[in-house]
Amino acid sequence: MSESVVDTVSHQTGETLVDVQDLKTYYEDGGLLGSDPVKAVDGVNFEIARGETFGLVGESGCGKTTLGRTLIQLETATSGAVSFDGTDITELSGGDLKEWRRNAQMVFQDPESSLNDRMTVGEIIREPLDVHEQGTARERREKVRTLLDQVGLMPEHYYRYPHQFSGGQRQRIGIARALALEPEFVVLDEPVSALDVSVQAQILNLLEELQEEFGLTYLFIAHDLSVVRHICDRVGVMYLGNLMEVGPTEQLFQSPENPYTRALLSAIPEPDPTVQVDRITLPGSPPSPRDPPEGCPFATRCPVRIRPEDIDASDAVWDRIREFRDVIRERSRAEQSVGERLKERLGFDTALADSEEIVEEEFDDVTLPPDVQEHVEQAATYLSDGDPDAARAYLREVFGGQCDTETPQYYDVDDRQMSFCHRHAQEHVSPGEELRQRGYDTHDG
């Protein structure tokens, strides 16, 4: 590992090419109802050095694609700054923006839909050159032929149509198009996820060769962590619009600090049947980015959430409390839907009467300490009064700790590695230690 890292680092100058500061991208509905915006990217900071491959990983809906698109101004940032070589590109417009766009290109995930089937391969690759009026027609054609060669296609492919190519070859066409204007920075949005493993390896190798040859800087977006581990120099882990942890790839994969990163890495099935993975299986699914939790974005699923000190309960009871809160949260979300309101108006009182049933379903096989019992009953009362929002707020108040109320900050956890978690603060037990205490095996040490 060390050799390859040194190898790649030697191509880098260490100078920052892209600097992202407190970037937010929200999608507003713009409807009359004025509902909450989708907070796709919710305050992100990082830098990408020249010649580096920066990986962005996370589950679907975490905002990684939106972040990538915002970096090259395909989406408009709601606030924050993206400086590219010192220029804040969120401020650019008109001719300046068009001029700058030559510098930053994108390769899309799906080679089936990102190529126009009615144009020949030559036309597709030449299009950016035409748009930016580069050279004479003859020079452009010549350039396209060179590009075909560089991405491993044949000159005779110029006059063929995309449907005549396999997935891997189509992705090569997409790459050739992205490189036509000789950009410095390329956003690769899941460039290999639609491809079979053996073809995937070909494209990854091609991307690395092109990077060396042209000194490209990549932002590599992927949900496949093994691909990221192979190709990236540094990695950022995203969850619900926030960067949870950033660090050099091998370091991050070998000693993740953030609880989310740990859970994510432990969830990857290892291609080795003899390995017994000590998996941290996360409960539930990520909350809606329209209604993210206050405090830490990961608080609703975190295995090491900070618990309030005044309640003394077993891990099993805390698990049930978490599930119960999920159910209530889900209910208060469902309450907001128009259909639900209609049903209520029309007298279809669907599920409000069964709050006792939920309590029973959740807690029937554990013994609750008296204070917990009391709180749960209080919440159930709110629920049967038809006010799940109040129940949710009440539960948050009595069972919520620091993670539910305060947004964490970034802590330096290792050389160039930062993590977004309250547990790195002096007064708390670290995530790894806490995981062990709560009965998870960790890979530390």
Added chain:
Amino acid sequence: MSHTEDGEPLLAVDNLRTVFHSDKEEIRAVDGVSFDIERGETLGIVGESGSGKSVTARSIMGLVDSPGEIREESSIRLDGRELTALSEKQYRSVRGGDIAMVFQDPLSSLNPVYTVGNQIIEALELHRDMEGAEAKSEAIELLRAVGIPDAARRVDEFPHEFSGGMRQRAVIAMALACDPDLLICDEPTTALDVTIQAQILDLLQEIQAKRDIGIMFITHDMGVIAEVADRVAVMYAGEVVEQAPVEELFANPHHPYTQGLLQSIPGRNPSTDRLPTIEGDVPTPHESASYCRFVSRCPKGFDECERVHPAHVEVGESADHTAACLLYPEDMPTDDTVTQHEENADQTGVEADEALSADDWPAERRKASEDTGPEDSDARADGGHGHSAGDTGGHSEGGGSDE
């Protein structure tokens, strides 16, 4: 992994051939595939897109429609009962009743205009004669069993109100509604995120342990295979090219395709700078296999691969590890292995298969490999006398480099 008491595996697929006809040509999507699945066992089927994994699953489910056709020499037996001979009406009780299937995209197997509960209730009415309140409470119970919280409420929700992971859980609940013996999972976690995938894999394992069902698990992800499968069949261009217990396959892959597949997984060995690749793409099989379909991409291919179709031979330590490649059996000079494969092809070969009826086919593949026993020694004896040393050197060099 043990046979059931009567010695009959839960599912026995033998020489399955599924072809699709178009105006100009026929596509042999599945071309002579054989495998067994026992109760409580998970058989992983792995291969790239176009290798015939999904068509195999659909053939077992009886879901191959015109222009597709299951050739008559194929045999699919569930608990000893031949399925290929069933009428569509008879098949309907098998499908959903004895065999259930979970597809890659949960949205495509859920009807958007019915509540999740109603879809489960429908299955219960059809296959288990339940009705009304009884069916509904069973539906809630099933949703609970697959880990959907607040099931009593969610049973009345529509598929779009469920998250991706929840939808797949609901589909699994539907599949379990009829208490199947065999569950076919076609890339059930491919559309899901890893943390959700982990939940679904846990769930499937729990269900299998509780209900002792056989699972056929199709995926292209070697990591998932390593985790869920007891045995693995590797498919390439419509054929199974290697079959082995999972540890054996990963530790000791024999077919050059399996070797390439395992090597091209990124991150398996983070130290490598460039990933080893398999050049080219999966070919579409149009004509009968009178050659090795992997030859155009095979790093170890030689001339004979172009004209001899390899048969499955036992390789490696374990008796149920077989590979279809002219390089094996390993302890034999390559000229002799070629001869053996040739003879094998003549016996059970593709040229003759038109003439054979389903009854003529040996029930178990193992029988075929026993038949090859004597020829085996013949060939070796031959090899003792006359073949050129130069040839062997060349080929075994290829064979040896996989260590």
